[in-house]
Amino acid sequence: MEPAHIIRDAIAEVQRVRLESESQQSLFEAVSAVKRFQSRRFAATYQDLTAGSPYQAATQFFLSELYGADNYSTRDDQFARIAGAIQRLLPKAAVATAVCLAQLHVLTEQLDLAMGRAWSQDMESRDSIGLSACYVRAWRLTGDKEARQRQLKLVLEVGRDLDTLTRTPGLSLLLKMMRRPARAAGLAGLQHFLEQGFDTFEKMGRKKGATEVFLRLINHRETTVIAALFAGDAKDAVVYLAAMEKHDWRQS
Secondary structure, three states: OHHHHHHHHHHHHHHHHHHHOOOOOOHHHHHHHHHHHHHHHHHOOOOOOOOOOOOHHHHHHHHHHHHHOOOHHHHHHHHHHHHHHHHHHOHHHHHHHHHHHHHHHHHHHHHHHHHHHHHOOOHHHHHHOHHHHHHHHHHHHOHHHHHHHHHHHHHHHHHHHHHHHOOOOOOOHHHOOOOOHHHHOOOHHHHHHHHHHHHHHHHHOOOOOOHHHHHHHHHHHHHHHHHHOOOHHHHHHHHHHHHHOOOOOHHO
């Protein structure tokens, strides 16, 4: 399938999932709660990397642009509108990044909706059992370890693609030239993502091997979390999530 079609189909599915989650107030609140909890979990998992480490900018980019609890609908609309132009005008590496991002986005929204459905079953008891327990129960009811592993794989692919883009001749200049036309065309959100991702990985890539080390950290930590949430007793997973905020990942 053509990249432009993949992007448009993915964004259409994201919009469908959002509409479904918004169709019931209780489901919308549950999905929103899942996103907020996940955002807090990611922040705890990577707190050492956001506190003045060499990977601070890259971590903040991942947390805000890929793992955040924000609504990306504006950027999605822009993405879908220029899918054809992305395919025609940008280098193949940039097109691959756009396709990977779209696939990651749709998978994340689908998983969040499934989690929201399961989470909504505990809405009335969440104060008594705690948010971590609600999350673990929703995670296990949703299941699908393969989808979680694919989600992580796509995150890492986006990172590697962005790293590849930093070595694409002329792309930095092209992105700068796109600023005014992008703003005029109402594409500021997409432009921000492309520029921020490029600049972040370009700076990190100045130190040989830094990008690969950063992506290995992401892979190790997320693989550890996924395994813990699927393995053993649910109570152990709840304790694990609670302890994570105090865990020193630098020793792992």
